[in-house]
Amino acid sequence: MTSSPALMIEARGVEKWYPNGFHALRGVDLCVHQGEVVVIMGPSGSGKSTFLRTFNAMEDFQKGSIVVDGIEISDDLRRIDAIRREVGMVFQQFNLFPHLTVLDNLTLAPVKVRKRPKAEVERQALELLERVGIAEQAHKFPGQLSGGQQQRVAIARSLCMEPRIMLFDEPTSALDPEMVQEVLAVMQELARDGMTMVVVSHEVRFARKVASRVVLMADGEVVEVAPPQQFFTNPRHERSKQFLSQIS
């Protein structure tokens, strides 16, 4: 590990206006290197989810540039599909496909998009389900699982596409408190295995333990970027101190 790790996400001066004129992102910069875990925090309405969703072109933006894994995001649909194949995303509301079994949820995209043989994908899917601790639920439907199990399936579903980057959009916000840990544990293990991750979350303990850097956003701008130790114990900016006092 002599050379510095590759740049996975490079966002420069990203600005976004919603159709109603709201200025959601006001020139945001962020670089994420391979193997890094970046946790984005901030009050609601600060634009953190919007920012995260620009990384796989789920949200468009009007100014600035974003390069993901060497591909610059543009209006070109084929390019967007190429980026989405490499970038997994986990949603607050899980968004599992309720009409498919857990196993079919995992195998759908690899079989239909990557055109891999079904049997091989199924083997890999079962391994992934084993890894997130729910192999025995493979043939159930999402509606029969608890929230924590559903979110772990959602993570496994993204991993089944073998992404190089994982985005998490408040993955534990819709969960009952006792289920938060099981999801965070899976994410922590993923981070330990070297996955590049960008996480929008309010979980301070997770950020302290796992994050390489913490980003604080407020009012569509990045206020502070710092290693977790420094951010949580000795934040430089007034806005960060204010935010930390509100969530603790």
Next chain:
Amino acid sequence: MATTPPLVVRASPLRRLQKELFGSRLDGLISIALLAALLAAGLGFFRWALFQAQWAVLSANSTLFAVGRYPVEQQWRLWLLTTLLALATGFSWGLLRAFPGSGAVRALWPRNDRWAAAILAVLALWRPMALQLTLAIQVRWWGIAGLLLLARWAAGRYGPAIPQACRRLIPLLWPLLYLVGMVLISGGLGLVQVPPSEWGGLLLTVLMATFAILLCFPLGVLLALGRRSELPLLRWGSVIYIEFIRGAPLITLLFLGQNILGFLLPGGLAPDRVWRAAWVLTFFAAAYVAEAVRSGLVAVPAGQLEAARSLGLPVPLALVHVVLPQALRVALPATVGQFITLLQDTTLLSLIGLLDLLGTARTVMANPMFLGKNAEVYLVLAILFWSCCAALGLGSRALETRLNPHSPSAPQA
């Protein structure tokens, strides 16, 4: 207050009925009056049906009601088609039981199926006799019913033995059969042509209804997707089409189709009158199906498409594999309701001079030999239409149960 029964104990049905109908004196009086009225009406109906009604009007015209003026020497083609349909029905029915939806219990003859088979057998035995058909024709009906049940049994018993590769082709059986049926009915490929003007009765009604149902469904789905598209041209095209069609009564469109289509299309290209009516029915129903499907699309959370797109699925694949299966399940009851309306709308064909069931009925009733037999004819017509619609409704409910992902085995909680 020594013995208050626990709430969970349910009274016997008879007890509950007694309580509901004769709870108080006034309730009792109302119930007795209504039951007396029902009884009188029922008695009156049966007296009419058994002693007054003259069913000769039906037995004498049974062929006319069934196929219209289809040439007698070509009717063997319709018998062949009926036989093939019976075989395919039995075969599919058996396979459905051999491969129940995931999670459902596999049973060769569930109780409902035994009832259906029994009713079928009784109908096959009794109906041809009641219509006083010739013995030769009676025997044919028995044979066809027997074949259906035989295919049902064989497919249920030996269906699982069919190799996987062949099994995937089985759903293609029905579209294939439809094409074969079309050839058998209309001729071509070495068979004598029978022009559509000679089709009639139940044959024409069923043909029009199935043609329109089969084609209006994909058309409706495309229109619904178009209406929600982000491309302005597509969206506005769909909106204008749907709203225009929904704003005009079917009968005007049917007359328009009969009169104008001939001018619009270059000579010879304009389809026959029957087919013109079929296309008008199709385009008409598609607008309504589109709205039903759109209601289903609205019911699918936006996160579903997002999740599919985030996995790298291009929009068409995401629609086919993620959004539409969920949307169509929601839209199924409304869509089937539309199909049922469509089936009944085929009676309007009689107003533009086509001899569908109702049209045939009118010509029969206009025959001096059968004057004044309207009640008999209309009753049978009503029963026929009711059976077809009930079959559609039953099929849709069975499909709903099969598609319900959360409780695959439970019929409905």
